[in-house]
Amino acid sequence: MARLIVEVALKALAGGLFVLGFAVLAEMMTPKRLAGVFSAGPSVALGSLLVTAVLSGQADMRAAADGMRAGAVAFFVYCLVAPPLLSAWGVWRATLAGLVVWAVTAAAVYLLLPRP
Amino acid sequence: MDDDMSDETNDDSNDGTNDGTNDDMGGDDPGSRGEDDDRMRLIPRELARTRPWDLVVRFAFGAGVSALAGVVSLVAGPALGGVFLAFPAILLASLTLVAQSEGPRQAYAEARGSVFGTLGLAGFAVVTTVLAARWPVWATLVTAAATWVVFGLGSYLVSRVIVRRAGG
Structure with a gap:
């Protein structure tokens, strides 16, 4: 522990x-x-x-990087939606809404991405 | 970087109003006083204007996200924990701090710029996945970091050229 x-x-x-x-x-x-x-x-x-x-060990490092691919794709989507949300809603509501977008996208991509 | 990286102040990029409104966010239009009209510069003395508290907040966000990824790795495996290595918490911290200190227009510009960084981040993850089983750790991470530079900063530079040409 x-x-x-x-x-x-x-x-x-x-x-x-x-x-x-x-x-x-x-x-x-x-x-x-x-x-x-x-x-x-x-x-x-x-x-x-x-x-x-x-x-x-490197096996775990590789597995973590594998999962990171999904997070990176979701981060990209987050950055696409964040600017218009910032204009419409202001910083706090836009960033929180963006986090929801990130979580949904990351979950979907994680399940869909082929494992090496 | 083909632009001037000299140590000089950039008055145009630091005059964002801090009135809490959401107007004046159209800084990327070629015809306006846009971000892409500014030269790229590395200004070490800008760091002196940064409040120490802002750096503490960023460290705390980074440590928190890393701890979250670590806990998820232990509970659900390294692959699921790895998803949080690309969690946008750092950008979230940065946007809120920039909006408070420099105004919403600067936060908007930073959010738009981060798109290019995520392209590099995806390249970083793919390269690490491919090389981790074959190369030593240091070589894998150095190559992955170089990939982030090429994709992240490279796409940013390409976008500047495109915007400038589109704007005549």
């Missing part, structure tokens, strides 16, 4: 640090649309996959 907690904590720390790195880059970038590219960077993935590979 302690090992599992340490694994989750290490993933959280690594993911947070990579996110911080990408956020710092984004803050220094202009125009803002270029900064947006870094908001969809592989920050969480890099930190989490690195810890997964070290603690659980």
Whole structure:
């Protein structure tokens, strides 16, 4: 049990640090649309996959990346619907509605994508 | 990047009003004072204007999503946990912070830009899936990160060229 907690904590720390790195880059970038590219960077993935590979092995890392394909497709759809929702509803309602879109799309794509 | 990446301020990109309204979001029209009319720059001193709290929030979101992915991996397997490696929480945090500090127009521009990043993210996942069984971890992740740069920043640069040509 302690090992599992340490694994989750290490993933959280690594993911947070990579996110911080990408956020710092984004803050220094202009125009803002270029900064947006870094908001969809592989920050969480890099930190989490690195810890997964070290603690659980490359097979688990490969499986995680396989599932990530579905999340990435859903993220793409989220980014397509977010701007018009932002214009119509404002930031909070648009981002929350976008998360619902992400969850539905991710579930559908996860079930449909062929497993390698 | 074929544009100037010099260390200079960009007054045009930082004057978004912070009045909480949703107007003035048409910054991508070629004929208006659009985001794509601005040169791309890396401005280190912009970081000094960032509130430390904003960085703390982003770290917390990143750590939270990573922990969520880790817990789901333990409970339901690494493949399902992997879905959350592309969870848009970081963008969510960024959009709300940018909207508060720089106005809705800048948040809108950032949301539009993130589309290109997700193309890179999909490439990152596919490359990692293909290479993880064959290559060492470091080589796999470096190649996947390079794929994100090529697809994410590459598609952004291509879109700039297309918008400029369409705008004459």
